[in-house]
Amino acid sequence: MGVLARVIPEGKQARRETLAFYFSISPWIIGTLFFTIGPVIASLLLSFTKYSPGVGFKLPVWLGLENYQTLIHDRIVWKSLQVTVYYTILAVPLGIVASLSLAVLLNQDVPGLSIFRTIYYLPSVITGVAVSFLWMWILNPQFGIINYVIAVLVGPSGIIPLGIQGPKWFFSEQWAVPGLVVMSLWGLGGPMIIYLASLQGVPTPLYDAATIDGANAWQRFRHITLPLISPVILFTFITGMIGSFQVFTQAYIISGGDGGPNYATMFYVLNIFMNAFRFYRMGYASALAWILFWIILALTLLSLRASRRMIYYEAPGERR
Amino acid sequence: MADQVAERIVTRRGPIVSSWERLKRRLKSKSFRSGVATTMATILAIAGALMILFPIAWMLSTSLKTKFGVFKIPPEWIPMNPQWHNYSEALTFNPFHIYFKNTIFYAVSVMIGELLSCSLIAYGFARLRAPGRDKLFLAVLATMMLPAQVTIIPRYIFFVRVLGWRDSYKPLIVPAFFGSAYLIFLLRQFYMGISKEMDEAARIDGCGYFSTWWRIILPLSKPALGAVAILSFMWHWNTFMGPLLYLSSNKKYTLSLGLQMFRAPFGGTPFHWLMAASLVTVLPCVIVFFFTQRYFIQGIVITGLKG
Numbered sequence: 001m002g003v004l005a006r007v008i009p010e011g012k013q014a015r016r017e018t019l020a021f022y023f024s025i026s027p028w029i030i031g032t033l034f035f036t037i038g039p040v041i042a043s044l045l046l047s048f049t050k051y052s053p054g055v056g057f058k059l060p061v062w063l064g065l066e067n068y069q070t071l072i073h074d075r076i077v078w079k080s081l082q083v084t085v086y087y088t089i090l091a092v093p094l095g096i097v098a099s100l101s102l103a104v105l106l107n108q109d110v111p112g113l114s115i116f117r118t119i120y121y122l123p124s125v126i127t128g129v130a131v132s133f134l135w136m137w138i139l140n141p142q143f144g145i146i147n148y149v150i151a152v153l154v155g156p157s158g159i160i161p162l163g164i165q166g167p168k169w170f171f172s173e174q175w176a177v178p179g180l181v182v183m184s185l186w187g188l189g190g191p192m193i194i195y196l197a198s199l200q201g202v203p204t205p206l207y208d209a210a211t212i213d214g215a216n217a218w219q220r221f222r223h224i225t226l227p228l229i230s231p232v233i234l235f236t237f238i239t240g241m242i243g244s245f246q247v248f249t250q251a252y253i254i255s256g257g258d259g260g261p262n263y264a265t266m267f268y269v270l271n272i273f274m275n276a277f278r279f280y281r282m283g284y285a286s287a288l289a290w291i292l293f294w295i296i297l298a299l300t301l302l303s304l305r306a307s308r309r310m311i312y313y314e315a316p317g318e319r320r
Numbered sequence: 321m322a323d324q325v326a327e328r329i330v331t332r333r334g335p336i337v338s339s340w341e342r343l344k345r346r347l348k349s350k351s352f353r354s355g356v357a358t359t360m361a362t363i364l365a366i367a368g369a370l371m372i373l374f375p376i377a378w379m380l381s382t383s384l385k386t387k388f389g390v391f392k393i394p395p396e397w398i399p400m401n402p403q404w405h406n407y408s409e410a411l412t413f414n415p416f417h418i419y420f421k422n423t424i425f426y427a428v429s430v431m432i433g434e435l436l437s438c439s440l441i442a443y444g445f446a447r448l449r450a451p452g453r454d455k456l457f458l459a460v461l462a463t464m465m466l467p468a469q470v471t472i473i474p475r476y477i478f479f480v481r482v483l484g485w486r487d488s489y490k491p492l493i494v495p496a497f498f499g500s501a502y503l504i505f506l507l508r509q510f511y512m513g514i515s516k517e518m519d520e521a522a523r524i525d526g527c528g529y530f531s532t533w534w535r536i537i538l539p540l541s542k543p544a545l546g547a548v549a550i551l552s553f554m555w556h557w558n559t560f561m562g563p564l565l566y567l568s569s570n571k572k573y574t575l576s577l578g579l580q581m582f583r584a585p586f587g588g589t590p591f592h593w594l595m596a597a598s599l600v601t602v603l604p605c606v607i608v609f610f611f612t613q614r615y616f617i618q619g620i621v622i623t624g625l626k627g
Contacts, residue, residue: 017448020529024444025456027437031498036463039474046473053481102368108361109354118613119369122376125609128558129576130598134379137591143391145378152394186375246467249560256583269469276473277565289469296467 047287052280060283067287077288079263080271083177087267088244090181095240096233099188103195104221117196120189127187132253135183139169170254173264180250180265191236198232199225227312234307241303242296248273268292383407383596390591403592410582410593411600418571419578420600423557426489426574431552433496434503438548439541441499442507443533447519457508464501476565487568496552503548510544511537550612554605575601 022029047067049060071077106116123131138144147166154162167175202225210220226233251259251267259266259274272292276285346352382390384402411417445457479491514537522532538545563574570581579601582594 014449017529018450021444021448021450021453024440024448024529024533027497028441028460028499028504031437031495032459032463034478035475035495035498036466036471039471039478040466042474042477043470053477102365105361105364105368109358110362110365116365116369118610120372121613122606122609123372125554125605126558126602129560129579130558130601133579133582133594133598134375137382137595138375138378143393143395145395148393148395186372189372242465242467246469252560252564253580272469273561277476282473282477286473289467289473293467293470300465 043286043289046283047290049283050281051283053282063283067284068291070284071287071291076263076266076271080259080266080268083264083266084245084247084268087177087180087247088241090178091184091244092237092240094181095185095188095191096237098185099191099236100195100233102188103192103199104225106192106196107199117189117193121193122189123186124190128249129253131183131186132250135179135186136170136254139179139182141166141168141171144169170265171261173262176254176261176264180247180254183250184244191240194232194236195229198229202228230307230311234303234311238300238303241299245269245292245296245299379595379599379602382591383410383593383599385592387590387592406592406596407600410590410596413593414578414581414597415571416575416578416597416600419573419575422489422572423574423576426492426563427553427556429489429493430496430556431549433493434500434552435545435549437497437499438503438507439538439545440533442504442511443537445504446508446511447532447537448529460501460504464505472561472565479566485566487572488566489572491566492562500552503552507541507544507548510541514540546612550608554608557605 046060048063048065050063050067051060052058102120106113106120110116139146141147144166147169150158150164150166152158154160154164156163156165158164167178169175169179206224206228207220210224215223246269247267248269251265251270252273255261255265255270259270268288269292272285272288275281275288381397381399383406384399384404385392385396385406386401386403389396389399389403445453445460475491479485483490485491518536518540519532522536527535558576559574560576563577567573567577579594579597582597583589
């Protein structure tokens with residue numbers, strides 16, 4: 001049978017394999033055409049139109065660049081960018097520092113590592129609506145547990161009476177986004193697992209050599225650990241940034257769908273959603289979506305470019 | 321005094337060391353310091369774990385209080401009279417059994433769709449050779465980077481206006497049978513690690529490409545398939561925007577939509593019920609996670625380290 005296989009001409013075998021390949025890929029090709037490429041082109045075209053389908057059939061009206069001009073003057077769009085950027089600036093660095101610290105902590109030969117991993121990862125498994133409601137309750141200004149703890153510790157009649165009162169969190173313009181950041185920090189187990197795995201890939205002899213040369217713990221961390229796991233940190237940074245620019249569910253749930261109070265939680269994607277599916281300004285919303293695409297692309301490329309000097313990549317062929 | 325010192329020099333080996341010196345030396349020794357470090361790390365890790373678990377415990381605690389008991393200050397940490405009936409009330413106040421059924425139907429259907437399609441597609445990318453294969457795989461990766469917002473509006477128009485799939489699960493389930501970039505990537509990486517000798521042995525025995533996939537590769541990739549199944553199931557169990565967009569009638573709602581029904585204006589939201597229902601919503605994922613964490617974490621780590 002093996003001899004027979006070699007007798008079959010190369011061309012015919014290759015052709016059958018090619019056919020098999022494209023057949024196995026076909027669901028992806030069809031899906032990408034209809035659900036990705038088609039929609040991408042359609043939304044680009046839509047962004048140049050006014051399309052407000054209500055009841056009945058209406059055709060898009062060509063507007064040229066008018067949507068983009070409107071968007072530049074739209075105060076809510078700028079506010080939504082501000083909210084999203086504010087959240088990103090808080091959540092991403094804090095998240096990385098917290099997850100990384102935790103990973104380093106757990107990497108200290110802590111007993112029961114797998115139990116800790118499970119516990120810390122648990123919140124990432126239950127994302128979504130339930131978690132948003134849970135944190136709305138925990139951060140409730142009058143009855144939430146966090147404000148109670150604040151009152152007990154530093155309130156007017158607290159252990160250290162500083163007279164500090166817990167903020168109004170999701171009911172306050174200043175504290176709504178920080179509240180969301182706190183909520184996001186609960187999920188620090190996700191990146192932590194990745195950091196932990198990469199920390200365990202750092203060869204111990206490096207640390208030993210450094211210790212012999214007299215390096216203390218911080219120096220070892222800064223000059224061995226950090227460089228060696230820097231690609232992973234970059235990865236979580238970029239994915240974290242992209243994710244925080246796309247926040248929707250939490251914002252919708254805690255604000256009851258209106259991005260309040262006073263647009264303090266009007267995240268960019270929430271604004272897109274409102275424009276498209278509440279105000280039926282689908283052309284305008286498509287323009288907004290494309291702006292988001294360019295923003296995310298620019299930020300990703302910027303991050304990659306800026307990180308080149310900071311990331312240590314092992315020589316090709318050494319790790320695979 | 322001099323003869324005592326002399327005696328010490330004569331009877332002991334090594335330099336003269338007082339007990340205070342010996343204590344200091346032991347405190348500075350590497351094994352002690354690393355032992356202290358480990359203990360401190362363990363204590364911090366335990367403290368952190370308790371803080372992480374606390375919200376979930378608080379969810380349970382709130383769910384067992386009375387409607388006004390939840391507002392007591394100082395708060396009751398462990399309710400004296402656990403109101404277990406809250407659960408049956410919360411779950412019948414709105415038809416949660418229907419939402420539960422819907423969510424299971426939705427999550428399982430999508431999971432099956434993604435398992436079947438992604439494993440076949442990844443097999444093609446990993447094992448079959450053809451011109452243009454690697455460029456197409458780059459395209460797969462590129463689609464991973466596309467923010468969903470650019471496509472949701474036309475997809476909505478396509479599904480609802482062109483195909484007429486209003487108030488239906490079809491727009492949510494059908495695309496799952498056409499692959500998902502992230503899962504394709506995960507499976508392809510895994511397949512590439514399976515030894516090719518299996519394929520060749522199967523080929524010699526007369527298997528075509530698809531029998532090889534179905535009978536050899538699939539059974540060998542159970543861990544990866546497990547990871548895919550779990551990731552897919554959990555992600556779709558919790559998802560919100562999709563059902564929000566495409567489902568309008570209450571009886572079709574998923575759990576994530578149904579939870580919203582507890583909202584009431586002017587602080588009238590019944591938190592005890594909301595927390596009870598939330599806990600029930602969250603419980604299946606927690607249980608699945610506990611039983612399958614190895615696969616789960618493996619999946620995350622594979623894509624995280626190679627990404």
